[in-house]
Amino acid sequence: MTELIRTRLLSKTYGMADVVTNVSMKVRSGEIYGFLGPNGAGKSTLMKMLLNLVKPTGGEIELFGERLLPGTIEPLKRIGHMIEAPVFYEKLTAEQNLELHCEYMGYHRSGAIREALELVQLRGIEGKPVKQFSLGMRQRLGIARAICTRPELLLLDEPINGLDPEGIQETRSLFRRLCDEYGMTLLISSHMLAEIEQIADTIGVLDRGRLLQEVSMESIRSSKTDYVEISTTDVKLCAFVLDDRLGIRNYKIVGNTAVRIYAMSMTQEELFKGLILNDVPVTAINRRHHSLEEYFLELTRGGGGYAASH
Amino acid sequence: MLHLIKLELKKGRMTGYLWGSLITYGVILGFLILIYMVEGPVQEEPIFQSNAEMLGLIDTLIRATFIIYASVLLSKLVIGEFQNKTIALLFAYPVSRKKLLLAKLSMVFIWTLANVIIANFIIGTIFLTLNANFGYVQGTVTSGLLINHGISIVTQAIAAAGMSLLPLTIGMRKKSVPATIITSVLIVVIVCSNNMGFSLSSIIAIPLSLSALGIMLTFLSIRNIDRIDVA
Numbered sequence: 001m002t003e004l005i006r007t008r009l010l011s012k013t014y015g016m017a018d019v020v021t022n023v024s025m026k027v028r029s030g031e032i033y034g035f036l037g038p039n040g041a042g043k044s045t046l047m048k049m050l051l052n053l054v055k056p057t058g059g060e061i062e063l064f065g066e067r068l069l070p071g072t073i074e075p076l077k078r079i080g081h082m083i084e085a086p087v088f089y090e091k092l093t094a095e096q097n098l099e100l101h102c103e104y105m106g107y108h109r110s111g112a113i114r115e116a117l118e119l120v121q122l123r124g125i126e127g128k129p130v131k132q133f134s135l136g137m138r139q140r141l142g143i144a145r146a147i148c149t150r151p152e153l154l155l156l157d158e159p160i161n162g163l164d165p166e167g168i169q170e171t172r173s174l175f176r177r178l179c180d181e182y183g184m185t186l187l188i189s190s191h192m193l194a195e196i197e198q199i200a201d202t203i204g205v206l207d208r209g210r211l212l213q214e215v216s217m218e219s220i221r222s223s224k225t226d227y228v229e230i231s232t233t234d235v236k237l238c239a240f241v242l243d244d245r246l247g248i249r250n251y252k253i254v255g256n257t258a259v260r261i262y263a264m265s266m267t268q269e270e271l272f273k274g275l276i277l278n279d280v281p282v283t284a285i286n287r288r289h290h291s292l293e294e295y296f297l298e299l300t301r302g303g304g305g306y307a308a309s310h
Numbered sequence: 311m312l313h314l315i316k317l318e319l320k321k322g323r324m325t326g327y328l329w330g331s332l333i334t335y336g337v338i339l340g341f342l343i344l345i346y347m348v349e350g351p352v353q354e355e356p357i358f359q360s361n362a363e364m365l366g367l368i369d370t371l372i373r374a375t376f377i378i379y380a381s382v383l384l385s386k387l388v389i390g391e392f393q394n395k396t397i398a399l400l401f402a403y404p405v406s407r408k409k410l411l412l413a414k415l416s417m418v419f420i421w422t423l424a425n426v427i428i429a430n431f432i433i434g435t436i437f438l439t440l441n442a443n444f445g446y447v448q449g450t451v452t453s454g455l456l457i458n459h460g461i462s463i464v465t466q467a468i469a470a471a472g473m474s475l476l477p478l479t480i481g482m483r484k485k486s487v488p489a490t491i492i493t494s495v496l497i498v499v500i501v502c503s504n505n506m507g508f509s510l511s512s513i514i515a516i517p518l519s520l521s522a523l524g525i526m527l528t529f530l531s532i533r534n535i536d537r538i539d540v541a
Contacts, residue, residue: 048398048539048540048541051402052401052402053398053401053402053539053540053541054539054540054541055537055538055539070536070537071406071407071536073403073404073405073406074404076402076403076404077404079402081402083398087394087395087396087398087399088396089321089396090394091323092321096320099320100317100320100321101399103313103317103320104317104400104403104404104405105403105404106404
């Protein structure tokens with residue numbers, strides 16, 4: 001698999017403030033790369049550096065295998081982007097804004113604009129000036145603008161900001177479609193773990209300008225085992241029954257009210273029956289898995305090893 | 311380049327520009343007619359000694375107006391894009407930043423140049439016709455006078471177009487619209503003010519060298535545009 005984005009020890013300093021420090025990341029062709037980090041972690045700055053809008057103070061960037069230098073414009077033809085809250089020419093209509101975009105990008109395909117507006121479910125408002133748009137509509141229009149030239153690489157900074165829950169779900173499936181059907185490579189940043197977790201193939205965790213970890217979702221999923229959590233008012237009895245009567249050894253008592261069973265061999269029904277028959281007061285049984293959130297918190301709290309390069 | 315200019319016109323709506331200049335012509339013309347009609351019949355101290363002086367005032371007024379008008383255009387085309395952050399959009403396009411800015415600046419240059427010449431032609435003609443009927447200003451209109459004035463208008467228009475870019479150098483520092491416009495007003499006050507029939511712009515070397523300075527400083531200020539950060 002080829003790498004569309006590759007940075008080496010990329011840094012950006014504003015005066016005394018280090019905004020991005022020694023980031024070496026790789027985004028491979030055809031994947032959705034989730035950029036995860038709290039506000040102010042340097043996600044937007046990094047994306048702006050990829051677009052050549054902000055010049056690095058150290059390190060280097062390669063896009064599509066070519067080094068990005070001040071004045072390089074070729075790779076920009078192949079990139080769609082939405083950085084921060086999207087800006088438009090407010091007095092122009094949605095359609096005029098997209099037309100201008102296509103003209104500047106040198107992209108001419110009839111129906112491209114209509115198709116993009118359909119993909120983000122913005123139909124029937126093409127003729128409205130953008131200044132009348134709500135936050136969510138602007139966000140959708142921003143995505144439409146980013147994808148209307150069918151770019152190979154899509155940089156999206158907090159793309160679901162301002163969308164309602166339904167919109168978030170639609171956008172999520174749109175991103176998956178863009179990747180699977182149109183073969184686009186996506187770099188999506190977010191501070192919302194749950195979002196990234198659901199969509200990304202690879203995750204880069206950025207904190208205070210440093211790339212803490214770059215890891216594939218698959219390896220996170222496989223390394224984190226599922227567990228079944230029993231809520232009970234009598235954890236001691238519960239533990240005894242599990243151990244002595246049901247032959248389950250791989251469990252952990254959590255506080256005074258819960259017992260977690262890892263890699264359970266029996267079904268949930270069998271477990272439930274076993275507990276009830278032995279008079280364990282069970283209030284709930286839930287199957288859970290370690291979420292990315294826990295993984296992420298572990299990483300940032302533990303001050304995890306800085307992954308300068310992979 | 312031509313394509314980029316076309317896109318700029320699309321962005322700013324071309325009819326708006328045309329109306330803008332037509333209204334400006336009207337205001338200048340109205341103002342001059344007011345002076346001519348009110349002051350003209352007073353014979354003791356005529357407002358204009360000659361046709362040349364009358365045409366000279368018309369030219370000065372037109373240049374002053376369009377140098378300031380140009381600063382408004384600069385604010386809209388260049389400073390405005392920085393303020394509205396749309397510049398981040400433009401600079402992420404596969405188009406050289408220098409070309410983008412040159413397209414905008416040449417629009418301002420051509421706009422000022424064309425308007426000064428066209429306005430002089432229209433308003434000057436109207437006034438000569440008017441005066442042929444009312445005769446408040448003495449003297450005959452010779453072809454020599456017209457040719458001399460024509461040459462002067464073209465050189466002054468070139469000078470004005472170059473000078474109209476000067477405010478950008480100041481305005482770009484803080485990306486400020488007021489700074490841009492105030493600079494243009496200052497330039498007008500210095501160059502176009504008329505003191506007992508004398509103004510700095512009548513020494514043609516002064517406006518022409520200011521024009522050259524305007525063009526030079528503009529080139530200097532966009533020379534490093536590829537290296538700047540667009541936040």
